[in-house]
Amino acid sequence: MKYGRAILADVVGYVPGEQPSGTVIKLNTNENPYPPSPRVLDALWSLAAENVRKYPDPVSLRLRQACAQRYGYENADWVIAGNGMDELLSLVIRTFVDPGDTILSPYPTYTLYETLSALHGAKYAAVDLDENFQLPESLFSTPAKLCFLPRPNAPTGVCAPREAVERFCKTFAGIVVIDEAYVDFADDNCMDFPQRFENVIVMRTFSKSFSLAGMRLGIAVARPEVIAEFMKVKDSYNLNLATQAAGLAAIEDYDYMLNSASRVKATRSRLSAALRDFGFTVPKSDSNFVLAQWNGTPSAREIFERLKADSIYVRYFKVRRLENALRITVGTDSEVDALLDALRTIVYEKKPQPPAPESSTSFESLQEDS
Numbered sequence: 001m002k003y004g005r006a007i008l009a010d011v012v013g014y015v016p017g018e019q020p021s022g023t024v025i026k027l028n029t030n031e032n033p034y035p036p037s038p039r040v041l042d043a044l045w046s047l048a049a050e051n052v053r054k055y056p057d058p059v060s061l062r063l064r065q066a067c068a069q070r071y072g073y074e075n076a077d078w079v080i081a082g083n084g085m086d087e088l089l090s091l092v093i094r095t096f097v098d099p100g101d102t103i104l105s106p107y108p109t110y111t112l113y114e115t116l117s118a119l120h121g122a123k124y125a126a127v128d129l130d131e132n133f134q135l136p137e138s139l140f141s142t143p144a145k146l147c148f149l150p151r152p153n154a155p156t157g158v159c160a161p162r163e164a165v166e167r168f169c170k171t172f173a174g175i176v177v178i179d180e181a182y183v184d185f186a187d188d189n190c191m192d193f194p195q196r197f198e199n200v201i202v203m204r205t206f207s208k209s210f211s212l213a214g215m216r217l218g219i220a221v222a223r224p225e226v227i228a229e230f231m232k233v234k235d236s237y238n239l240n241l242a243t244q245a246a247g248l249a250a251i252e253d254y255d256y257m258l259n260s261a262s263r264v265k266a267t268r269s270r271l272s273a274a275l276r277d278f279g280f281t282v283p284k285s286d287s288n289f290v291l292a293q294w295n296g297t298p299s300a301r302e303i304f305e306r307l308k309a310d311s312i313y314v315r316y317f318k319v320r321r322l323e324n325a326l327r328i329t330v331g332t333d334s335e336v337d338a339l340l341d342a343l344r345t346i347v348y349e350k351k352p353q354p355p356a357p358e359s360s361t362s363f364e365s366l367q368e369d370s
Contacts, residue, residue, distance in 0.1 A: 007121050014115040017315055025338055027329040028313040029213075030154070030182075030289050034263065034332075036211040036246070037256040043249035044242055056241040059231070063239075063248045067219050070251055071191050077224040078194065080231065081247070083238050085181060085205040085218030086112060088230075089148070092201060092220070093120050095233045096175050097145050104144035106135060108155060108321050110179070113148045128321075133158040133283055140171060147172055150179035152186055155317065155327040157285030159186050166190075169197045178202045184209035184261045185268070186286035194222045201226060208288055209261045210250045217247045264288050268330045274340050275328075278347050293325045298346065300324045306346050312339055 017029035064076035073079065082088035089112060097103060099121030105113045107126035117124040127139045133156040149168065152159040169176050176199055183189045183204070193200040201222040207213035217239070220230065239247075250257065272282045272290050281293040294300045304316035304326055315327040330336070 011118045014112045020313055024311040024313055025335045026313050027331050028315040030329045031213050032208055032211040034211060034260045037250055037253040039249040039253045040246045043245040055237055056244055058237050060239045060244050063244050066248055066251045078221055080220050080227050081239055082218045084216040085203050088203055088218050088220045090116050091230055091233050092177055095229050097122050101145035104142055104147040109150055110154050135160050135164050144174055146175045148177050152182045152286040156283060156291050157287040157289055158283050159286035162188055169200050176200050181205045182208055182287035185265055185288045198223055206247055206250060209257050212246055215243045215246045217243050264330050267333055267336055271330060271336050278343060289327055289329045291325055291327055295324055300326055303346055307342055310342050312342055
């Protein structure tokens with residue numbers, strides 16, 4: 001393309017999970033299977049035409065104040081809101097990284113990190129996670145201007161111990177972005193780290209636990225001087241009126257989110273146990289999805305295609321270390337039952353099919369693993 005920027009010539013754009021139409025079981029893009037708080041819909045219905053015709057609050061002040069209060073910060077100066085967390089990931093590079101600088105992350109992880117680095121002209125250093133998908137020692141000694149450190153990680157679902165993340169933040173010389181997109185499905189978090197470390201930014205999304213993927217809302221929490229730099233770079237009106245209203249209603253009905261996340265965690269335990277009974281290797285997940293590793297016949301890619309033919313969508317990544325794995329979003333109990341029925345047919349197609357494992361798939365017996 002003769003008019004394109006030279007830097008784009010070798011960049012492969014980020015490819016989101018497939019968004020199928022029609023009646024399907026959609027377990028490929030880590031959306032919450034349950035609806036958002038009823039207060040969200042009430043807030044959207046309450047939008048007045050007089051307000052819609054005007055520009056929204058350019059700094060989303062009420063939303064930022066509510067998030068600051070919820071997460072233990074004194075005021076909105078500690079928070080910035082973005083058009084999805086993806087915008088904030090782009091903003092952090094534009095704010096703190098010069099072209100030619102190095103951006104660090106573990107591997108495998110969210111591929112958008114690498115795409116955004118390439119678009120900015122930054123070098124990208126990916127350090128392999130260990131055999132248990134935990135942070136390797138080599139990550140602690142790799143220099144960079146900025147590090148994306150997802151916790152829990154995607155697509156593995158594994159959560160690095162808080163102590164390991166704390167150690168990294170203490171020793172890393174650049175900016176550390178702790179990506180907590182899935183942390184509401186985990187047992188702990190690092191939201192207090194910006195108070196303790198001047199170089200730490202914690203990011204959250206409303207797409208997963210709050211069920212607002214369609215509204216596009218994310219937040220970042222950091223020292224006020226760091227947020228002030230963000231504010232210089234963000235678009236003038238980056239969050240529309242409806243998103244601000246929906247986000248405010250969602251954060252103010254926090255207990256509703258916690259209940260939704262609890263339901264997902266219970267089903268996650270049931271799904272993980274059933275997959276292990278089928279012969280999959282499933283690392284302990286602290287996310288709203290599981291990574292199902294498979295070394296049998298048919299291949300993981302063939303299982304993915306067979307499920308798709310049955311209108312059940314999961315995620316397959318044709319990349320190193322994930323060639324034999326499927327990432328499966330935790331759906332409703334009925335969606336998970338349909339998935340397991342389909343997998344049972346595929347996995348035991350040429351073998352005697354055992355009955356559904358009662359003890360390992362019952363909700364009550366597995367809730368303690370959630």
